[in-house]
Amino acid sequence: MTFGPAVGNVGMYVAREMLAAVPDAQRQAYLRMVEEISELKYQLGVEVARQLPRLLAEQDQDLVARYLTQVRQIAGVGWKSGVEVAKQLPDLYEAPDPALAESYVQIIADATQGPPEDTETAQLASELDGLERALREMEPKVKRAQELKALLAARDRRDEKRRKHAVELASVLPPILARLRPRYRQIFLEQVRLVAAADPEASLEAADTLLDLLNGERVSAEGASEWVARGLAVLDRNKEVGRGYFRLGSKYALEVLDELKEGLALKDVARVLKLYATALSGRDVAIRGTHQMEGLDAFGADHVVLPPDMRFFDEDEKNFIAYKVATAHGAGRIEFGTYDFSLVDISGEVDALRARYGSAA
Amino acid sequence: MAVETQRVEDFRLTKEPYYLPLGNEVELFESAYHAGLPVMLKGPTGCGKTRFVEYMSFRLSRTLVTVACHEDLTASDLVGKYTLRGDETVWQDGPLTIAVKSGGIAYLDEIVEARKDTTVVIHPLTDDRRILPLEKKGEILQAPSEFQLVISYNPGYQSVLKDLKHSTKQRFVALEFDYPPPDREEEILRNESGVDDDTAAKLVKIAEKVRNLRTHGLEEGVSTRLLVYAGQLMANGIEPVAACEATICKPITDDLEMQRSIVEIIATQF
Numbered sequence: 157m158t159f160g161p162a163v164g165n166v167g168m169y170v171a172r173e174m175l176a177a178v179p180d181a182q183r184q185a186y187l188r189m190v191e192e193i194s195e196l197k198y199q200l201g202v203e204v205a206r207q208l209p210r211l212l213a214e215q216d217q218d219l220v221a222r223y224l225t226q227v228r229q230i231a232g233v234g235w236k237s238g239v240e241v242a243k244q245l246p247d248l249y250e251a252p253d254p255a256l257a258e259s260y261v262q263i264i265a266d267a268t269q270g271p272p273e274d275t276e277t278a279q280l281a282s283e284l285d286g287l288e289r290a291l292r293e294m295e296p297k298v299k300r301a302q303e304l305k306a307l308l309a310a311r312d313r314r315d316e317k318r319r320k321h322a323v324e325l326a327s328v329l330p331p332i333l334a335r336l337r338p339r340y341r342q343i344f345l346e347q348v349r350l351v352a353a354a355d356p357e358a359s360l361e362a363a364d365t366l367l368d369l370l371n372g373e374r375v376s377a378e379g380a381s382e383w384v385a386r387g388l389a390v391l392d393r394n395k396e397v398g399r400g401y402f403r404l405g406s407k408y409a410l411e412v413l414d415e416l417k418e419g420l421a422l423k424d425v426a427r428v429l430k431l432y433a434t435a436l437s438g439r440d441v442a443i444r445g446t447h448q449m450e451g452l453d454a455f456g457a458d459h460v461v462l463p464p465d466m467r468f469f470d471e472d473e474k475n476f477i478a479y480k481v482a483t484a485h486g487a488g489r490i491e492f493g494t495y496d497f498s499l500v501d502i503s504g505e506v507d508a509l510r511a512r513y514g515s516a517a
Numbered sequence: 518m519a520v521e522t523q524r525v526e527d528f529r530l531t532k533e534p535y536y537l538p539l540g541n542e543v544e545l546f547e548s549a550y551h552a553g554l555p556v557m558l559k560g561p562t563g564c565g566k567t568r569f570v571e572y573m574s575f576r577l578s579r580t581l582v583t584v585a586c587h588e589d590l591t592a593s594d595l596v597g598k599y600t601l602r603g604d605e606t607v608w609q610d611g612p613l614t615i616a617v618k619s620g621g622i623a624y625l626d627e628i629v630e631a632r633k634d635t636t637v638v639i640h641p642l643t644d645d646r647r648i649l650p651l652e653k654k655g656e657i658l659q660a661p662s663e664f665q666l667v668i669s670y671n672p673g674y675q676s677v678l679k680d681l682k683h684s685t686k687q688r689f690v691a692l693e694f695d696y697p698p699p700d701r702e703e704e705i706l707r708n709e710s711g712v713d714d715d716t717a718a719k720l721v722k723i724a725e726k727v728r729n730l731r732t733h734g735l736e737e738g739v740s741t742r743l744l745v746y747a748g749q750l751m752a753n754g755i756e757p758v759a760a761c762e763a764t765i766c767k768p769i770t771d772d773l774e775m776q777r778s779i780v781e782i783i784a785t786q787f
Contacts, residue, residue, distance in 0.1 A: 431733060
């Protein structure tokens with residue numbers, strides 16, 4: 157059995173036996189009626205589908221129309237009452253008094269609908285509508301207010317942190333300046349000021365690192381400026397990464413430093429040179445940079461003095477050879493005692509020579 | 518080849534090993550041998566201790582049983598043990614027992630590496646009793662007058678945990694070895710590796726310089742053995758710097774800066 161185009165979803169609530177109870181000529185109409193009533197509520201469709209075959213069997217079109225109208229009337233005010241009415245009405249139609257069904261429907265309609273709406277209820281509903289509308293309009297503003305509150309709290313925390321690091325910077329800068337060689341103080345302060353303006357926490361890292369870089373002559377003044385400028389660009393993109401840069405904790409910071417490095421730093425090869433000199437001379441030789449000689453005898457017998465960096469050549473390998481030659485020279489002097497020469501000993505030496513070779517010596 | 522299947526005569530050297538005496542060590546050893554005294558050889562790695570024992574065993578016409586001591590070496594490994602063979606249990610002499618029975622020289626190389634309870638086994642052999650108790654067999658072996666016990670160790674790299682007990686040390690005549698003087702070391706290189714005078718002199722010069730680093734990060738200096746290796750590689754056509762790097766530089770240190778300084782020392786000669 158197939159249903160016509162009007163059937164729609166009616167098959168969900170019309171059982172096979174229900175359809176079979178409907179005369180062939182009326183089946184299409186039956187299905188359409190069920191579909192239309194089920195559009196009000198699915199449960200109505202189910203009950204009407206169940207009752208209609210009984211009415212259709214009586215071949216009374218008016219009765220069917222009246223049934224559907226009354227069911228619709230009750231369903232209009234309450235679908236659950238409509239379902240119950242749809243179920244009871246066919247029995248009431250069979251009562252001897254035709255007015256019985258009419259009265260039943262009216263009673264159920266009134267009972268379902270209740271008394272007419274009073275003025276106070278309407279006012280309350282209206283007020284509620286207005287408030288709800290106002291609340292809906294306030295929602296974006298409340299959301300924005302919360303956002304602003306969170307933003308301001310974060311800024312407050314940041315400012316507090318900034319002030320704390322500024323205090324720390326105020327405390328650490330003087331001792332760093334005292335350790336910094338005077339000729340680098342100006343460039344150091346300029347660079348630290350730039351970093352501090354951007355991020356006081358990063359400036360603490362930068363101050364420490366610049367102290368080492370400048371005192372160790374790992375970069376020139378220009379190199380220090382360039383290194384800081386590149387770090388500020390990193391800091392601008394990401395504070396944490398920027399701070400890592402200024403503490404030389406990032407690969408990029410080291411790469412930039414390497415790029416800016418001029419010549420070969422003594423500290424990078426000092427141990428190799430020390431071992432080289434020690435092996436050559438058989439003495440425990442120390443390698444010292446010229447900047448480490450304060451209070452020490454430059455010609456002391458236990459150390460070779462070399463420049464803190466070697467920049468004669470573009471290639472580090474050649475600069476290392478230059479260091480090596482200077483080290484071998486120093487090691488030779490240590491091994492053979494040349495540094496032991498003293499002007500004080502000259503008169504004794506002359507006397508000894510004179511005694512050995514006569515007054516002509 | 519298992520020790521048990523070897524004949525004692527397999528331990529006899531048939532060709533005189535090359536050894537250049539550096540002092541009175543040959544006379545001292547011979548004297549100790551004839552007096553039945555055990556000998557202890559002390560010295561850095563590769564300075565010729567083992568070669569000296571080989572030379573002396575040839576010179577004295579004794580078999581030489583060498584044991585490379587290690588921390589898992591047990592007293593049974595030295596003396597002997599019962600082993601299963603088919604359906605029966607048979608006794609198998611250890612290398613020390615073989616040496617004692619054959620009246621040869623037992624050489625315990627790097628004795629300090631062996632467990633302390635193992636080293637105590639040799640005590641009865643090292644005093645006037647000259648006996649070797651085989652506890653598991655219930656026998657006592659009396660060492661013949663030809664038997665000689667020799668041990669070696671390198672005091673340079675022994676730790677507190679690995680040192681000879683005093684009760685062991687004080688049972689031996691000690692012969693101390695060190696790297697040979699330059700002229701002798703050159704002669705050894707010429708003989709052992711076949712390099713010419715100039716190359717031998719350069720190798721010895723490098724060794725002398727590198728040995729200056731012994732208290733500066735190198736545990737030991739370059740051994741004469743490594744110099745011989747360098748000479749052998751060079752004699753086989755390897756370029757001198759490469760030969761020296763492979764034998765003098767890289768084996769003695771993993772410290773890259775130390776390696777670089779040694780390469781620079783090599784570069785002063787080649």
